[in-house]
Amino acid sequence: MRQGVGVVGAMLLSAGIAQAGGQSDEEILERLLRDRQQRVEAGELEGAALEAFDRTIEEHAGAKDAVFSGLYWYRDLDRAKATARREGKPILSLRMLGELTCDLSCANSRFFRTVLYANRELSAWLREHVVLHWQSVRPVPVITVDFGDGRVLRRTIAGNSIHYVLTPDGRVLDALPGLYGPRRFQEQLEAALRAHAALGQDPEASQLARHHAQRLAALEGELLRASLRAPSKHPSAAEAAPIAVGKSRVEAPLVRATTGEDPAALATLSLGPVQLDAGSLALMRTKLSPERARGAAFAAIVARFEDAIARDMANNELTYRPRILRRLLAAGPIDVEALNAWVYAEVFKTPDDDPWLGLDSGAYAALDPLAE
Numbered sequence: 001m002r003q004g005v006g007v008v009g010a011m012l013l014s015a016g017i018a019q020a021g022g023q024s025d026e027e028i029l030e031r032l033l034r035d036r037q038q039r040v041e042a043g044e045l046e047g048a049a050l051e052a053f054d055r056t057i058e059e060h061a062g063a064k065d066a067v068f069s070g071l072y073w074y075r076d077l078d079r080a081k082a083t084a085r086r087e088g089k090p091i092l093s094l095r096m097l098g099e100l101t102c103d104l105s106c107a108n109s110r111f112f113r114t115v116l117y118a119n120r121e122l123s124a125w126l127r128e129h130v131v132l133h134w135q136s137v138r139p140v141p142v143i144t145v146d147f148g149d150g151r152v153l154r155r156t157i158a159g160n161s162i163h164y165v166l167t168p169d170g171r172v173l174d175a176l177p178g179l180y181g182p183r184r185f186q187e188q189l190e191a192a193l194r195a196h197a198a199l200g201q202d203p204e205a206s207q208l209a210r211h212h213a214q215r216l217a218a219l220e221g222e223l224l225r226a227s228l229r230a231p232s233k234h235p236s237a238a239e240a241a242p243i244a245v246g247k248s249r250v251e252a253p254l255v256r257a258t259t260g261e262d263p264a265a266l267a268t269l270s271l272g273p274v275q276l277d278a279g280s281l282a283l284m285r286t287k288l289s290p291e292r293a294r295g296a297a298f299a300a301i302v303a304r305f306e307d308a309i310a311r312d313m314a315n316n317e318l319t320y321r322p323r324i325l326r327r328l329l330a331a332g333p334i335d336v337e338a339l340n341a342w343v344y345a346e347v348f349k350t351p352d353d354d355p356w357l358g359l360d361s362g363a364y365a366a367l368d369p370l371a372e
Contacts, residue, residue, distance in 0.1 A: 025060070026072045026127075032057050033070055062134065063100045068283045069117035073100065073132045077170065080133040084168035090196045091166040092130040092189070095340050097159035097350075098140030106140045106159025111179050113283070115309060119182040120279040129193055130165075137344060141357060157359065160348040164336055165192040167199075171208060172336050174215060175324045177347065178316035181274030181309055191215070205333045216325040222271075223318045271317060274309045276302060320347050 036053055039045040045053055058066045062073035074080035077093065084091045094112070098105035117123055126132065145153040165174040174192045176185065195211050203211075276284070281302065285293040292298060324343060328334065345351035349358055 029057070029061050029066070029070070029072045032060065033067070036067065058101060063113065063117070064103055064105070065113045065118065065283055068279060069113065069123050071117055071123055071126060071132055073134050075134065077133055077135065080131050081168055081170055084131045084166075087131065089129060089131050089168070090173060090192060091164075091168065091170070092126065092132055093164045093166050093336065094132075094134040094161060095137050095164065095344075096134065096140075096161040097137055098156065099136055100134045104140065104142055104154075104156050106156050106161055108159065108161040108179050110156075111309075112161065114280050114287075115179065115274075115276065116182055116185055118279045118283040119277050121277065122182045122186050123279070125186055125189075130189070137340070138352070141359070157357075160344075160350065162340070162343055162348075164340070165189065165196075166336060167196065167203065170336055171203070172328060172334070172339060173199075173208070173211065175321065175328075175339075175343070176316075177320040177324060177343065179309055179312045180316065181313050182277070182280075183274075184271060184313060184317070209329060209332070212325050212328045216322055216329065219318065219322050219325070223322070270310065271314045272310070274306045274313065276306060323347055 032053075036045065036050075036057065039053075040050065054067050058064055060066075061069075061071060062075055063069065063071060073094075074083070077091075080091050080093070083089075094100065094109070096106050096109040098109065100109055100113075103110075117126075140156045140159045143155055143157045145155075147153070160178060162178065163176045164172055165176075167173060173195055174188065176188055180188070199207050199211065284302070284305075285298070288298070288301070292301060324339075324347065327339065327342060331339075341352065
């Protein structure tokens with residue numbers, strides 16, 4: 001059964017596009033995007049009508065901001081496997097908190113939509129070479145900060161995401177935890193694609209183990225060559241939080257969640273700079289006020305974001321990813337669901353059996369107890 005086929009079918013008919021039998025979901029998405037572009041250029045789609053058309057595209061594509069990425073996502077892993085087997089492609093499976101279709105999904109998944117999926121070169125590569133799938137691990141917590149003067153800050157907290165590269169039968173070829181720059185992300189996927197081509201669609205366990213060992217050795221060599229990053233000139237909230245120890249124990253989880261920085265372990269290693277392309281910048285502008293989306297203000301936001309991506313990428317690539325590869329080597333053949341449960345519990349520190357996702361530190365906060 002197609003995703004959102006009723007709504008999309010109605011939109012196709014209203015757009016004058018025949019929904020031909022046997023047409024794939026990816027082809028329907030391409031036709032919707034072409035029709036949108038033509039109608040926008042002709043002045044036939046604007047305002048509320050354009051917003052409704054974009055929502056229909058997102059519903060069918062399975063992702064927020066699909067107008068910028070043009071990517072189709074499966075939400076059923078069995079359907080993704082069937083397509084992967086038929087087309088001879090690996091699966092790129094995203095695991096996340098919240099829903100990729102929602103604006104308030106976990107922070108990393110929102111950043112993926114901007115940094116990775118909206119990148120024009122990378123999105124074209126993804127459409128050509130992999131089958132995309134996403135799955136929610138659990139709902140994402142949302143925090144509201146009321147400043148008492150009418151201003152309210154609403155953010156998601158305590159969420160992390162990971163991309164798995166799977167064989168068509170669902171075995172793990174590789175794992176890319178957290179946020180990456182687009183170039184590094186594509187390079188690692190290209191290496192996984194080469195491994196998939198060499199190993200075939202049904203590799204033996206020993207072949208997968210050799211591949212994981214080779215990836216781990218490459219990362220360990222890179223770790224030895226990585227240069228230390230100089231500390232930032234002005235301390236961030238994450239750097240300031242540990243100074244007052246009692247206060248830090250209560251507030252550190254919120255600082256880490258709302259700023260994207262870890263007070264306990266700020267990344268100091270570097271894999272080089274990250275640069276966002278025109279597609280990513282175009283999407284960024286839609287998420288900012290007009291005053292912040294242009295000129296020096298926008299340039300400063302972009303520069304800070306690119307720097308944060310570079311630091312996060314180094315930590316993910318040189319700290320988290322080797323741990324996951326070692327787990328793959330130690331555990332032998334392991335189901336992706338079992339591996340993912342271990343990653344969220346041991347690497348991301350948000351285990352299934354913790355209802356508070358690490359936000360209840362156990363420290364005294366002089367507040368009423370949390371509801372059980």
